[in-house]
Amino acid sequence: MPELPEVEVVRRGLERWVAGRRVTDVEVLHPRAIRRHLPGASDFATRLSGQRIVAAARRGKYLWLPLDGGGALLGHLGMSGQLLVQPADAADEIHLRVRLRFDDDGPQLRFVDQRTFGGLSLESMSDDVPLPIVHIARDPLDPLFDDELFIKALRAKQTGVKRAILDQNLISGVGNIYADESLWRAKLHYEAPTSALSRPKALLLLASVRDVLTEALGQGGTSFDSLYVNVNGESGYFARSLNAYGRADEPCGRCGSPIRRAAFMNRSSYYCPRCQRK
DNA sequence: CGCGCCTCCTGTGTGC
DNA sequence: TGCACACAGGAGGCGC
Numbered sequence: 395m396p397e398l399p400e401v402e403v404v405r406r407g408l409e410r411w412v413a414g415r416r417v418t419d420v421e422v423l424h425p426r427a428i429r430r431h432l433p434g435a436s437d438f439a440t441r442l443s444g445q446r447i448v449a450a451a452r453r454g455k456y457l458w459l460p461l462d463g464g465g466a467l468l469g470h471l472g473m474s475g476q477l478l479v480q481p482a483d484a485a486d487e488i489h490l491r492v493r494l495r496f497d498d499d500g501p502q503l504r505f506v507d508q509r510t511f512g513g514l515s516l517e518s519m520s521d522d523v524p525l526p527i528v529h530i531a532r533d534p535l536d537p538l539f540d541d542e543l544f545i546k547a548l549r550a551k552q553t554g555v556k557r558a559i560l561d562q563n564l565i566s567g568v569g570n571i572y573a574d575e576s577l578w579r580a581k582l583h584y585e586a587p588t589s590a591l592s593r594p595k596a597l598l599l600l601a602s603v604r605d606v607l608t609e610a611l612g613q614g615g616t617s618f619d620s621l622y623v624n625v626n627g628e629s630g631y632f633a634r635s636l637n638a639y640g641r642a643d644e645p646c647g648r649c650g651s652p653i654r655r656a657a658f659m660n661r662s663s664y665y666c667p668r669c670q671r672k
Numbered sequence: 673c674g675c676g677c678c679t680c681c682t683g684t685g686t687g688c
Numbered sequence: 689t690g691c692a693c694a695c696a697g698g699a700g701g702c703g704c
Contacts, residue, residue: 508682
């Protein structure tokens with residue numbers, strides 16, 4: 395479940411159901427799921443076994459579980475990854491990739507991922523984040539996110555505004571759904587040049603991003619199908635609040651014009667041709 | 673250096 | 689029914 399609200403829903407589930415527990419056994423069922431752990435599957439399993447998970451943290455779309463040994467289990471869900479807390483006797487999921495068992499014999503933590511774009515790895519920490527994600531910008535729900543710095547960097551870029559807010563080095567946590575929703579709220583065309591954004595317009599965009607992410611989180615995230623679920627397998631309800639994403643040919647909630655779908659970056663952009671002009 | 677295209681995968685829906 | 693193709697919530701790598 396990819397974007398910030400969905401990942402935060404998972405983080406909260408992990409904090410509640412996994413933090414404080416000691417790993418006893420690690421099973422890697424698909425090597426691609428730990429491909430970013432360069433020493434390989436047996437090293438991953440050996441080093442993780444015996445460690446206690448002390449918390450659950452997140453930046454943007456990355457999740458990590460700090461370990462009592464000082465490092466962290468870092469995870470990214472990619473397009474189709476799930477972290478599920480499942481009773482030991484629950485049948486294996488078709489796309490089960492990694493299984494963690496705990497010393498309390500309680501529910502297992504399972505990494506399930508159909509497309510295997512996601513993955514897990516063991517990392518050392520650099521200050522407050524795992525080393526491989528030091529380049530990831532703070533997300534707009536982080537209390538230390540610097541609004542002024544973002545506005546300045548955004549307007550200094552030579553690109554279109556949607557590309558910019560999808561750039562995880564500039565602002566993290568925003569993906570294709572929430573980019574389109576934020577742009578709809580701010581009445582910005584996805585290809586509007588960042589360098590031409592007025593300061594008030596840039597501030598409006600940032601406020602729109604924050605509002606959308608916050609509202610979606612309040613609804614448990616966006617799910618169109620069973621692929622995007624929390625640690626207990628439940629879907630969120632924000633899909634019914636979407637104004638642009640996935641609504642091609644449906645009337646814009648503001649002006650009634652049919653929402654348009656355009657090809658963009660090997661995927662799609664949904665926008666209102668009247669409210670969001672270039 | 674920054675930007676933007678391509679690729680890594682599996683599954684589903686659509687049109688012929 | 690079968691097949692080909694487009695498309696799906698992401699991000700790293702590489703060419704320009």
